[in-house]
Amino acid sequence: MPATIRDVAAEAGVSVATVSRVASGGDYPIGAETKAKVLAAIEKLNYRPNGIAKGLTQRNSRLVGVIAPDMSNPYYPEVTRGIEDVAGAKGYQVLSCSTDRDPARASATIDALLAKRVAALAVIGGGDEVVLPDRDLDALGTEVVMIGRATRRFSTVRVENVQAGHEVGRHLIALGHRRIGYVAGHPGSTASDERLRGFRRALKEAGVEHRPEHVERGGYTEAGGYDATRRLMHAAAPPSAIFAASDRMAIGALAALRDMQLRVPDDVALVGFDDIPMAEYLRPALTTVSVSAHRLGTEAMRLLLDGSGRPARPQHLRVRTRMVIRESCGARRN
């Protein structure tokens, strides 16, 4: 068992109050000699204050909870990494959990996190499996921020999806495309819906109608993107360009088009979303939309941990995206 404050006090021949004061290192006045004795005892016993007990007395667990659909999908750990970076700098640590989009699991997780009295709680993802207890914020005992999901009740940090979708639409239209397929994400995904909305607005502005059969679900996986693309290309009037709501689905699309003997971008142009590290290393290199998942995390934590006390009202932030033109869209034909 690790040494306790009492062990150190006994070793140094002082009271626990004194040990507490030197161990926590504030500017409380301590006699030089006393301090030396205590420090020596701390060193000797390798004393490390019990953070759990500290959290209890200070009524601050210094824990931030992160809840995401699935930490094995790279987007979520990257957001979490952003959270960790600012939380860590302020002496907080992150407790992260996956829900697998299962409401029962999500609710058990929320319970566990709330039981641990997390000082802040970040919910990542646009799904609706996570339901916070319907109590006023004060009774929850924690600050909440939603990343990528719309709500009035809590602060939110979101991607400029509509605008990004609009930009992709305009780009493809400018390249002469009129029939453009959309590979959507997970059912109920806010991000996918918003990207589609912006994309359609661009089409509408250009006076081109978007047919329902030009939208297929890909579920954010390579396999889903592959299948969706095949379905798209088997439509009565197959698209000349495809916009996939994620790079992973775009990779599936690339494979599907290759397998159908279709060249990218010559026969079909392709645009992804996320700008994952390997997007640049695909051949053709993938045109995509860059969004900093890490930044979503840092912004979210700043919202929660910056305030001295709870902010008067929920704040809502949007993080901008940047379209990255590479080869797969055909803009760089030469």
Place this chain on the structure above:
Amino acid sequence: MPATIRDVAAEAGVSVATVSRVASGGDYPIGAETKAKVLAAIEKLNYRPNGIAKGLTQRNSRLVGVIAPDMSNPYYPEVTRGIEDVAGAKGYQVLSCSTDRDPARASATIDALLAKRVAALAVIGGGDEVVLPDRDLDALGTEVVMIGRATRRFSTVRVENVQAGHEVGRHLIALGHRRIGYVAGHPGSTASDERLRGFRRALKEAGVEHRPEHVERGGYTEAGGYDATRRLMHAAAPPSAIFAASDRMAIGALAALRDMQLRVPDDVALVGFDDIPMAEYLRPALTTVSVSAHRLGTEAMRLLLDGSGRPARPQHLRVRTRMVIRESCGARRN
């Protein structure tokens, strides 16, 4: 502020001991009527026992710490996900941290984790930036497991890297290759070193010597794989096959070969490692070695949490790999 046990006791008109007993739901005998009153009060006040306080009295934080180089590299979250799955099932939660391979950051993280009195600590990754305090295990106050790193002091869970490297070597040799380049990972990476060792053993057994200029560092990234491959192909006697220590580097290699007008597998055969989801969707589909990162995590946690008390001595587990033959190695030529 959330309700405390005292609030519930007052509401129900019973002692806190009674509330504790019904709230924790054991089989301690409680009068039916009393129980009903307490349950009603819990419900009314939305009482949720404070897990921090509980941890303190029970001397078990029910927290497991996970420390990895960088949670934004997908391998680590996947291992962590495995840890989370078995930990969660036993009522534990995971506290995860990234070290960025920085010793100072690593040591601060260890301190913080130990201060939180994590019941178990998993260190992922073969780097050497993480140094546990040099005290006997008991003084550490936590169980430790290393994932992917060799040590006698703690339990370990590791991948059968040597054997996997050997298998890849044999496969490539059987396909007629004699000059095979190796794209190594991060400097000091045990995994990369072991894979190379097994690979070289296969070459040696076949009587072919492996030249030093046929090994290049790729640092586990696409960009590193790209550059390493270019260097490899500019050797005096360029290899006819390349074995990359990770799929991400293999993707970089694929791009480099394409950019050099070299066809895969016709001009150069390629094998990766990891079997990431998109390996199957590359064209040519990537031959690689499948290793379940998730499984590494579950095995590690089982080692820690299964035992009633500390195991007599550290245990050492190896997780098997499976070679997945696809197109990039040329075995499926037709």
Place this chain on the structure above:
DNA sequence: CTGAAAGCGCTTACAG
């Protein structure tokens, strides 16, 4: 400058 004491929110022998 130092310490005794109360308290954070629980659990758990011990009595009754």
Place this chain on the structure above:
DNA sequence: CTGAAAGCGCTTACAG
């Protein structure tokens, strides 16, 4: 079956 009390390992007014 129920409760008063001690204790988990700290912090922090309050006295001196």
